[in-house]
Amino acid sequence: MTLDAATIEIPATPGRAWCEDMDRADALAPMRDQFDLPDGMIYLDGNSLGAMPKAASARAQTVVTHEWGTDLIKSWNSAGWFDLPVRLGDKLAPLIGADAGEAIVCDSTSQNLFKVLSAAVAMRPDRSVLILEGSNFPTNNYIAEGVAAATSGRVSVRLCEKDEIADAIDENTVAVAITHVHYKSGHVHDMAAITARAHAAGALAIWDLCHSAGAMPVDLNRCNADFAVGCTYKYLNGGPGSPAFLFAAKRHQGQALQPVTGWWGHAAPFAFEPGYRPQPGLRQFLIGTQPILSMALVETGLDIHLQADMAAIRTKSMALTDLFIHLVEQRCAGHGFTLASPREAAERGSQVSFAHAEGYPIMRALIAAGVIGDFRAPDTVRFGFTPLYVGYADVWDAVDRLVTIMDQGVWKRPEHQERDAVT
């Protein structure tokens, strides 16, 4: 999966000076100027909500005051609102190895997964099993349950763990629907191999790119993927809850139909025909009116990514995560952290997780100290490293603050024990 990405060796005892040298030599470092981040904050949660592009504020103003406030209803044409899902999908396409006309920005990841899983079930009417990863972010498995339930018993969901997936695929498999990079551990699945294995058995391969799009090279068409979904608010910096994306390989368009048959997916949405007639291309995956303001901001994130070299992003990402693991294990030794991500950079996405029995208060103490990561139940502290705005010295400083928290027992303070509603 490293795809032309070079490897940077981490010295045995990296100091802050080495980190500063690395930042000075980093060709991606200037990209940070395109993001607004609060002073002093080390943001290691771009894998949950990406930082704000500086251009987002002006773009929001344009959409609100000019496109909505002044041009009003005319903006459906003049500002291209109606075509935004397709236009943004075409901008996204090169970042995920898709061709123009194969990706579309719309709805949420859960909804898009519902569409492609439902389409897959209809495309393989003689088969009965959807294979997903049991430890995956649960919405995928919940959605698959719902899709299976709608078949009145024909289709069921089989949950496997990483090493069981290939063997589970057989002539009864409708599709494998796997998240490319695991949300918690960060392990990377071999997209080419699993897709090939699925196709050899006559099954479809569906990829969830939530934790890989924008963070590492993804090449859907080289891997011959059938469908993909993913979100734009993590590594793609689209804003809170910005609409997700959906990929459907050209060969399936017009063949694969999703069941939420709204007017935006109709062949002639403005003809107001009495019956539903599916649009023969990608737009059949649309349902209804899109949230234009949230969607428009997706573009400011994409525009930054299109300037960056994905191989350089991957090289830096592997180095940052290697450095972080190295420093935590070296400087927090004896404090009870166990690496919960693959040790080999090539097998990881752009994130690192550690298991710790007191992970929740430790993460709260870190956040209070300006190091923003997140906690995933029951015991995982998770850190995302976005090479566009995280540097080597940031990694040093983050670990330095963690060392203080652990050495001084800061995490034991009562204010760090409180649970938030959203964790």
Next chain:
Amino acid sequence: MTLDAATIEIPATPGRAWCEDMDRADALAPMRDQFDLPDGMIYLDGNSLGAMPKAASARAQTVVTHEWGTDLIKSWNSAGWFDLPVRLGDKLAPLIGADAGEAIVCDSTSQNLFKVLSAAVAMRPDRSVLILEGSNFPTNNYIAEGVAAATSGRVSVRLCEKDEIADAIDENTVAVAITHVHYKSGHVHDMAAITARAHAAGALAIWDLCHSAGAMPVDLNRCNADFAVGCTYKYLNGGPGSPAFLFAAKRHQGQALQPVTGWWGHAAPFAFEPGYRPQPGLRQFLIGTQPILSMALVETGLDIHLQADMAAIRTKSMALTDLFIHLVEQRCAGHGFTLASPREAAERGSQVSFAHAEGYPIMRALIAAGVIGDFRAPDTVRFGFTPLYVGYADVWDAVDRLVTIMDQGVWKRPEHQERDAVT
């Protein structure tokens, strides 16, 4: 349906002076100051995209630069992002006759209709027919087709026209799903009577409030409605494509389950349980992450509506539409306009349509003259009257410009014949 709304008599030959007097006496007139509308524009398309509240611009800036840019991931708690669908639903509730905890803001109208129709089909397992209005805005009927198709033949869709609906309801009816105010003609269905008829037959009543919420009194609970959906970007001024809403009567919550089983509808979304366990209340109708920026702006529209008296809105709405019909028929007599809306104000929503063979170029000419209405295929010019920002003199001036366009044949100019992609 007039619900305490008084009737204002229109004089036989109303002049602009009478309109100006009416504006001066209008208690709602000051509400216009809360909206930004371009100088000189007469906006009669608030039934398609509502005008921008002045507060929207600052609210967008707060969400983008403060909640996203500065507080980042913490805003899921600190800015209440996760609870927005419920909090905004509770704000909306009094406008549609719902109680707190019965309305939720999320997704699109088409998606929400898919959810409630699917839930209804599951709640009436021994019944086989969904009844909708054939001439309705087509997405409703398309969505119903999709829901029926998913039942493998058990359920079918029956399309009726207005006067056939009551008689069509019988012991095979799953639900009637009717748009309260017709998108094109503006005719108002009798919500109480149709709901009672449905219940007498053991069927469910589902109401689409796209063209009534915010424009006229709606009392879902007084009518004993089961479910409702509607959009927030028309009369509720939520912004382009702002998320829609869904109403589920308390008695059905936990009983009615929708099939797109994403993590936001799970009983414990952050417990990351392996299997789907439906949230026992309204939140089961949520699927995945919501577009926060688009959703946040819904509040600026709702805040204005909560200051206004709905009976006063209805009284003025009926007067504006009566005046418009009167002036068009009087001053454009002989120009080929045929009223395509009910003549009785009590039977109309807040809109007026006229059929005209040259409706498309006439509407283009009107738009070029600063009177924004819209065209609905094949031959309807449609005008929405939002009492919060449209006055009596606006109606006079709009018709005055129409008179010029018709008398001088302005609509015949070549530039008005061009078709836009979005009409």
